[in-house]
Amino acid sequence: MKISIEHLTKRFGSTTAVNDLSFEIESGKLIALLGPSGCGKSTILNMLSGIIPATEGKILFDGKDVTDLPPEKRNVGLVFQNYALYPHMSVLENIAFPLEIKKVPRKQRNERARELAELVKIGDLVERKPSELSGGQQQRVAIARALAKDPALLLLDEPLSNLDAKLRVEMREEILRIQRASQVTTVFVTHDQEEASSIADQVVLLRLGVMQQQDSPRRIYDQPANFFTADFLGAPPINKLYGKMKSGRFCLDNSLMECQLPLRRQVADGTAAILAARSESVMLSEKGAIQARVLERYSINKDELTIFDIDGQRCRGFIPGDVALSAGDAVRLAFKNRGVFLFDEATGERLS
Amino acid sequence: MKSIQRSRDGERVTARTIAEPILFLLPFIVGLVTFTIYPFVNVFLISFKENYNVLNGTFAKLGLKNYQEVITDPNFLNGLGNTAKYALIVVPIATVLSIIISTLLNKSIKLKSFFQTCFFLPMVTSITAIGLVWKWLFNFDYGLINYFLKLLGGNGINWLNDPRYNLAALIIYGVWSMIPFTTILILAGFQNVNPQYYTAARADGAREGKIFFRITLPLLAPTIGLTLIINMISASKVFSELFPLFNGKPGSAYSLYTVVYYLYDAFYSKWKLGRAAACAVVLFLIVLAMTMIQLFIQRKWKNY
Amino acid sequence: MKKDRHIAAYIILSLGALLMILPFFWMILSSLKTAAEVNTTPPTFLPEDPTLENYIYAFQKAPFARYFLNSVLVTALCVAFTMFTTILAAFAFSRLKFPGRDVIFSALLALMMIPFEMLIITNYQTIVKWDLIDNLWALVLPFTSSIFYTYVLRNFFLSIPDSLYHSARVDGASNWFYLWRIMVPISKPALATIGLLDAITCWNAFLWTVLVTNKAETRTLPFGLYAFMSSSGIRYERLMAAATIVVLPMIILFICFRKQIVTGVSRGGLKG
Numbered sequence: 001m002k003i004s005i006e007h008l009t010k011r012f013g014s015t016t017a018v019n020d021l022s023f024e025i026e027s028g029k030l031i032a033l034l035g036p037s038g039c040g041k042s043t044i045l046n047m048l049s050g051i052i053p054a055t056e057g058k059i060l061f062d063g064k065d066v067t068d069l070p071p072e073k074r075n076v077g078l079v080f081q082n083y084a085l086y087p088h089m090s091v092l093e094n095i096a097f098p099l100e101i102k103k104v105p106r107k108q109r110n111e112r113a114r115e116l117a118e119l120v121k122i123g124d125l126v127e128r129k130p131s132e133l134s135g136g137q138q139q140r141v142a143i144a145r146a147l148a149k150d151p152a153l154l155l156l157d158e159p160l161s162n163l164d165a166k167l168r169v170e171m172r173e174e175i176l177r178i179q180r181a182s183q184v185t186t187v188f189v190t191h192d193q194e195e196a197s198s199i200a201d202q203v204v205l206l207r208l209g210v211m212q213q214q215d216s217p218r219r220i221y222d223q224p225a226n227f228f229t230a231d232f233l234g235a236p237p238i239n240k241l242y243g244k245m246k247s248g249r250f251c252l253d254n255s256l257m258e259c260q261l262p263l264r265r266q267v268a269d270g271t272a273a274i275l276a277a278r279s280e281s282v283m284l285s286e287k288g289a290i291q292a293r294v295l296e297r298y299s300i301n302k303d304e305l306t307i308f309d310i311d312g313q314r315c316r317g318f319i320p321g322d323v324a325l326s327a328g329d330a331v332r333l334a335f336k337n338r339g340v341f342l343f344d345e346a347t348g349e350r351l352s
Numbered sequence: 353m354k355s356i357q358r359s360r361d362g363e364r365v366t367a368r369t370i371a372e373p374i375l376f377l378l379p380f381i382v383g384l385v386t387f388t389i390y391p392f393v394n395v396f397l398i399s400f401k402e403n404y405n406v407l408n409g410t411f412a413k414l415g416l417k418n419y420q421e422v423i424t425d426p427n428f429l430n431g432l433g434n435t436a437k438y439a440l441i442v443v444p445i446a447t448v449l450s451i452i453i454s455t456l457l458n459k460s461i462k463l464k465s466f467f468q469t470c471f472f473l474p475m476v477t478s479i480t481a482i483g484l485v486w487k488w489l490f491n492f493d494y495g496l497i498n499y500f501l502k503l504l505g506g507n508g509i510n511w512l513n514d515p516r517y518n519l520a521a522l523i524i525y526g527v528w529s530m531i532p533f534t535t536i537l538i539l540a541g542f543q544n545v546n547p548q549y550y551t552a553a554r555a556d557g558a559r560e561g562k563i564f565f566r567i568t569l570p571l572l573a574p575t576i577g578l579t580l581i582i583n584m585i586s587a588s589k590v591f592s593e594l595f596p597l598f599n600g601k602p603g604s605a606y607s608l609y610t611v612v613y614y615l616y617d618a619f620y621s622k623w624k625l626g627r628a629a630a631c632a633v634v635l636f637l638i639v640l641a642m643t644m645i646q647l648f649i650q651r652k653w654k655n656y
Numbered sequence: 657m658k659k660d661r662h663i664a665a666y667i668i669l670s671l672g673a674l675l676m677i678l679p680f681f682w683m684i685l686s687s688l689k690t691a692a693e694v695n696t697t698p699p700t701f702l703p704e705d706p707t708l709e710n711y712i713y714a715f716q717k718a719p720f721a722r723y724f725l726n727s728v729l730v731t732a733l734c735v736a737f738t739m740f741t742t743i744l745a746a747f748a749f750s751r752l753k754f755p756g757r758d759v760i761f762s763a764l765l766a767l768m769m770i771p772f773e774m775l776i777i778t779n780y781q782t783i784v785k786w787d788l789i790d791n792l793w794a795l796v797l798p799f800t801s802s803i804f805y806t807y808v809l810r811n812f813f814l815s816i817p818d819s820l821y822h823s824a825r826v827d828g829a830s831n832w833f834y835l836w837r838i839m840v841p842i843s844k845p846a847l848a849t850i851g852l853l854d855a856i857t858c859w860n861a862f863l864w865t866v867l868v869t870n871k872a873e874t875r876t877l878p879f880g881l882y883a884f885m886s887s888s889g890i891r892y893e894r895l896m897a898a899a900t901i902v903v904l905p906m907i908i909l910f911i912c913f914r915k916q917i918v919t920g921v922s923r924g925g926l927k928g
């Protein structure tokens with residue numbers, strides 16, 4: 001099912017949780033709603049499911065306006081952060097619950113519930129109560145239950161945030177597998193950028209209820225639309241060097257360092273700007289324009305994350321482990337072409 | 353496009369969302385209005401109707417005659433006095449005993465549930481049935497209480513037939529039946545006392561008695577205050593106990609009226625509804641005053 | 657030294673416990689004695705010649721079986737009705753949205769302090785008007801709406817996460833279905849407490865029963881017992897047998913469900 005969201009707005013009293021949001025989700029895709037806590041992700045999900053009404057705007061399912069349909073008429077499956085399993089029912093009863101509501105005969109619905117339990121690989125746990133399951137197992141039950149009524153849209157609200165790091169990685173692959181197997185259009189809410197990137201066909205990045213960018217994980221990382229996006233994605237966080245524009249070039253404050261990047265438009269002299277560079281785009285170069293001093297080195301797998309001091313501003317870079325560097329060394333740095341951006345400091349607008 | 357009604361917070365308003373709360377509340381509200389709210393309002397009205405005729409609902413005029421009659425009626429004054437005496441004696445005694453019992457029950461002792469069962473049991477039993485047992489215990493010739501008194505070298509007391517001792521008998525029975533509830537509340541109050549206070553006090557070398565009076569009691573004060581008021585309210589409604597003990601009479605010489613007994617008597621035996629209503633209003637005012645005190649205490653002690 | 661203190665505690669508690677349950681023991685022991693043995697000084701402790709005569713007498717001469725049945729019936733109906741209205745009202749006050757919900761609820765809480773004794777005059781008139789004197793319904797209907805139980809249950813309902821509700825709604829459950837299929841089963845402990853407290857209250861109700869029942873066929877146990885005392889004279893061995901019939905079910909109930917009853921009572925006392 002294709003989902004279209006048009007100028008969707010939600011206000012709670014004076015706070016605007018979601019502000020004039022428009023985007024589309026292709027049928028059968030898995031998209032991630034990504035953003036920091038409180039940016040309105042759950043609110044969007046709840047509007048998609050019909051739990052809370054929209055203040056303004058429209059939601060279309062396959063072109064049909066469902067904005068004012070109550071939740072039970074939308075045919076969506078919903079998985080909550082805390083799974084919301086019914087504690088007094090067995091796993092099987094939980095999974096079969098949506099069918100029970102539809103008055104599907106017991107035998108049939110139990111059969112279907114068993115199938116789903118197999119799909120999410122908890123076939124041997126169906127007689128247990130939710131309290132007798134681990135977090136990961138509970139989550140599978142919740143997904144199976146959401147899938148039980150063959151929803152046209154599957155909504156997952158931070159389903160992995162209660163799990164430990166290892167399980168989280170396993171489960172997100174599991175979700176991807178289930179989604180591919182069932183081909184259901186899926187919206188996955190998370191505040192973890194790595195999770196979003198690893199699972200989604202498309203990422204929708206939000207900030208304070210406003211959409212920042214919708215793109216594939218690769219593009220949103222390589223081509224951030226603004227400073228917030230560049231800063232939000234990537235670990236370690238992108239390097240930020242603060243300076244000013246001078247005749248089309250970025251200059252560090254009180255420094256001789258200059259850097260030229262192809263600009264998208266004319267930028268007035270003296271505009272405060274941020275040079276943002278991914279750590280993997282920082283390299284040592286004899287002819288590099290930037291003078292820096294090594295502060296510290298950490299090992300991260302085969303590379304060493306090195307922290308440099310550039311005229312009082314900090315910068316991280318991945319430097320191959322075989323390059324001998326020690327704290328206090330003076331070096332020259334340069335940036336690769338990829339992963340380096342220039343932003344207007346005041347507006348966050350991308351300049352390069 | 354059809355327009356959709358929305359409430360202030362944007363929820364859809366449909367026939368169903370309007371009807372549902374009403375239907376869910378209906379059984380509850382019907383019962384409440386019929387048997388609580390309407391009678392509550394009505395009792396005030398009746399209390400002002402002079403010479404109210406129950407059968408056809410006519411009355412002479414509205415006025416304060418009922419109140420006048422009630423507050424000048426020696427039986428009512430007797431009832432007010434007895435009720436006050438009863439409450440003022442039973443409640444403090446029961447509270448002190450309950451504090452002792454709950455303090456001991458709160459220690460890490462064995463057989464805790466056995467003791468709890470013993471101390472709480474009277475709470476679930478019928479006042480009438482157990483009142484009858486007390487009547488038997490109070491029996492002048494063969495009662496267990498007089499037997500023990502004589503064993504200790506005293507004389508038997510004619511608890512139930514000598515008006516001088518009627519109130520005492522009622523009080524003994526009252527204390528016994530008030531202990532379970534009070535003990536439960538105070539035990540619950542103990543859960544708000546952080547055991548670390550004790551550990552700290554013991555580490556400082558404080559003795560048991562000192563700990564009790566300087567730490568336990570002050571920390572329990574809000575609970576105790578509350579139980580005092582709750583018990584005062586229930587004690588001011590003392591009534592059912594009179595039936596088994598004195599065969600339905602207010603004491604052996606009609607000298608042990610209580611407020612509620614007076615109400616019952618005016619209403620059911622004498623058929624003076626106006627007077628009964630006036631008495632009911634007085635009872636309500638007493639309860640109201642005590643509830644206000646309770647709310648005040650609760651508010652004041654919230655900060656603990 | 658610690659030990660000594662505990663020994664003192666045991667002694668005091670044992671004495672106290674003995675005093676508290678002495679009436680119950682004495683009741684049961686006396687009920688098993690003969691008339692001659694009851695009226696002896698000094699009293700015997702254990703019955704010398706235990707007999708069930710008194711129980712047989714109570715069941716034969718006074719319709720205690722009937723009283724018992726009435727009590728069971730009235731209690732069951734009371735509890736069933738009260739639970740029904742309470743569950744629905746608590747759901748409305750915790751889950752449904754309607755204007756003025758919380759204001760109305762606070763107003764109801766204020767009504768909790770109205771003493772029932774104050775309401776008997778009008779309620780009696782109502783029962784007369786409905787022609788329900790000497791009808792068991794008269795013992796049930798006035799007690800079907802309890803603000804206190806609604807308050808307790810509403811608080812319990814509020815502690816059930818919203819996500820369960822939303823999840824069920826998304827799956828298509830109506831409020832009614834959600835209430836009975838999810839909310840009620842989850843709230844079993846709270847409902848048990850409420851049911852037990854209500855059963856105890858109904859079983860022991862006296863004042864109202866005296867007012868609205870006259871005939872033996874509609875008496876419940878406490879009133880039946882009182883009538884038995886007035887009519888068949890003061891024969892303590894028989895009265896104690898009758899009293900035992902009244903009290904024993906509640907004692908058994910209490911011993912089985914002590915925990916629930918005690919938590920219910922303490923929650924009731926320390927509300928707010």
Ligand SMILES: Nc1ncnc2c1ncn2[C@@H]1O[C@H](COP(=O)(O)OP(=O)(O)OP(=O)(O)O)[C@@H](O)[C@H]1O
Nearest residue numbers: 012015016017036037038039040041042043044191
């Ligand atoms: N019922 C409500 N009433 C008032 N404000 C609300 C309500 N629900 C959400 N908000 C506000 O709307 C904003 C977005 O909330 P939302 O729950 O959608 O955030 P989120 O992105 O899901 O955050 P998280 O990652 O912490 O779950 C927040 O500022 C929140 O305080």
Ligand SMILES: [Mg+2]
Nearest residue numbers: 041042043157
């Ligand atoms: Mg959220």
